[in-house]
Amino acid sequence: MALVAHDAKKDDLVTFCSQHRRVLVGCDLIATGTTGGRIKEACPDLSVTRFKSGPLGGDQQIGARIADGKVDVLIFFIDPLSPHPHDVDVKALTRLAVLYDIAMALNRATAELLIVQILKNQRVA
Numbered sequence: 001m002a003l004v005a006h007d008a009k010k011d012d013l014v015t016f017c018s019q020h021r022r023v024l025v026g027c028d029l030i031a032t033g034t035t036g037g038r039i040k041e042a043c044p045d046l047s048v049t050r051f052k053s054g055p056l057g058g059d060q061q062i063g064a065r066i067a068d069g070k071v072d073v074l075i076f077f078i079d080p081l082s083p084h085p086h087d088v089d090v091k092a093l094t095r096l097a098v099l100y101d102i103a104m105a106l107n108r109a110t111a112e113l114l115i116v117q118i119l120k121n122q123r124v125a
């Protein structure tokens with residue numbers, strides 16, 4: 001699972017991860033640099049592989065993992081109210097998630113639904 005959040009949404013994603021840590025502890029997590037650092041700080045029991053910060057290429061690194069078939073789920077809490085210098089990278093990342101048909105949540109409501117499904121899958125496995 002890949003985890004990414006824009007700055008204004010990082011607190012929300014950290015809270016989300018804390019609340020669902022028992023599900024997330026069973027997942028291989030990757031994240032952009034700052035997002036991953038914040039998650040690790042709040043949830044030291046989660047194993048999170050951190051890539052570069054988004055504006056420095058982290059979104060593209062995650063996109064490459066998606067293209068390699070190594071990501072099943074992208075949770076990306078986007079901030080729709082701020083401009084981002086690396087908007088083209090963000091667009092490329094979400095485009096690849098659609099192209100490779102992986103589950104993608106861009107807000108908390110959808111991410112909650114994905115967690116329910118992941119929990120079900122973990123119970124069956």
Ligand SMILES: O=C(CO)COP(=O)(O)O
Pocket residue numbers: 004005006007031032033034035036052053054055058059086090
């Ligand atoms: O910019 C981002 C997503 O586009 C996130 O990157 P950081 O997690 O490094 O802030």
